Amino acid sequence: MQREAVPPKGLWSPTSWQLKPVAQQPEYTDSEALSRALCELAKLPPLVTSWEIENLKKQLADAEHGHRFVLQGGDCSEAFEDCESDAIAKKLKILLQMSLVLVQGGGKRITRVGRFAGQYAKPRSAATETHQGVTLPSYRGDMINRPGFNLADRTPNPELLLRAYERAALTINFIRALIDGGFADFHHPEYWDLGFVSKSPLSAEYMRMADSLGESLRFLETLTGHTPSEINRVDFFTSHEGLHLYYEQAQTRQVPRRPGWYNLSTHFPWIGERTRDLGGAHIEYFRGISNPIGVKVGPSVSPAEALRLCEVLNPDNEPGRLTLIHRLGADRVEQCLPPMAETLTKAGKTVLWCCDPMHGNTETTRSGIKTRRFEKVLSELEESYRILKACGTHLGGVHFELTGDNVTECLGGASGVTEADLKRDYRTRVDPRLNYEQAMEMAFLLARLMRQNGR
Ligand code: PEP
Ligand code: CO
Secondary structure, three states: OOOOOOOOHHHOOOOHHHHOOOOOOOOOOOHHHHHHHHHHHHHOOOOOOHHHHHHHHHHHHHHHOOOEEEEEEEOOOOOHHHOOHHHHHHHHHHHHHHHHHHHHHHOOEEEEEEOOOOOOOOOOOOOEEEEOOEEEEOOOOOOOOOOOOOHHHHOOOOHHHHHHHHHHHHHHHHHHHHHHOOOHHHHOHHHOOOHHHHHOOOHHHHHHHHHHHHHHHHHHHHHHOOOOHHHHOOOOEEEEEOOOHHHHHHOEEOOOOOOOEEEOOOOEEEEOHHHOOOOOHHHHHHHHEOOOEEEEEOOOOOHHHHHHHHHHHOOOOOOOOEEEEEOOOOOOHHHHHHHHHHHHHHOOOOOEEEEOOOOOOOEEOOOOOEEOEHHHHHHHHHHHHHHHHHOOOOOOEEEEEEOOOOOOOOEEOOOOEOHHHHHOOOOOOOOOOEOHHHHHHHHHHHHHHHHHOOO
8 A cells, every 4th residue: 555644734725625536426417506505504603613522522532541432323314304303302312311321331421422413415335226217316315315216306406505504403403402401301211111121131130220220310319409410411412424525614614712623513523434535535624624533444444544544534643533433244343353453552543443333234135125133233342342352452432323213124132123024114214223122222232241341
């Protein structure tokens, strides 16, 4: 591999990515309409602030040191239609409930990062889709085009960039309001929907954990006379794949009294597996912003390439700056993760290891439905825990595609979703998500794993 010196920051600007080859961008037919939408976007106020972003960076640095654990999760692809109160409240609730289980069972503070309030652009393996002889552009997320299989819906529309920004703003506004208001009922585990627990071989252990969680919270309430502030006033962060670079650029700003440039459309943007080419536009854009950032690493990343990603994206080795979201697959993690982790550890690179056990474990059933198996997701997590520990580092976070509804998209778990069930309530537009019961069960199992591994 070619090893060029890391280009100095001075040669970076929010537009310097435009000089590099750029993957996975939509082709707009009306360039004037695109310019108008981007000008408007560049004038609109930011969705997050630099101090929230710096606070997240500190928390991620704590996770790198093993003092915290990161729970990142949400839809694969957020839908405009889901920008409504019930759906948003459910997304928040599942992450809060999972994080309480992890605090209680795993004994670490948890940083919650939603895959929402902006997760509207999707990379696609194929640029077009063909049905019954008709070929149309692929659906690329609500920010770019619409899912209906007709030319009008599938034609990329720059106006959707503004609609996406507005919905991200509405979502984050409601989330902030819910958190400020206490979002009460989640701290009474006896009201949680844990019916699936009785079907699990671990039911006694789950019930003990849920009971002791309720007791600790009530004890704290009694002691302090009010609900525990850690839970009532939780921090909550947003994240999305920073895929559509014109959109990201339009929200990239300088702020008073802090050096550098921030992407103020989200706290934690990440680079996807399909756009992490070292010579490409996404790496160029991300290297210059001051946010903490993630990069997805799949089985085709060599240890040398992982090292280069660290050098380019975090040349100062700043704690909290870079999260490697590894998504290797249960069958390949054993082969791919140790050499990568050993290389970075030996080179003294500061990174947060965060396992995405979803994207390396996608399969298609005989009847053509995209799904994932609960056991494979769990197995990649267990293996990652064990491998990173053996390499002298640790797993610092997890990244799930999940939803607060009991959809039937992933197979297995104690509630026993079968192949026949997949047709019943399969709603995702892109990748299959863990449902409420599967996500809660995963949180209990993860807490157990954290305990077994000495936390
Ligand atoms: C995703 O997170 O939805 C995604 C497309 O992941 P990856 O880039 O890891 O394939
Ligand atoms: Co996905």
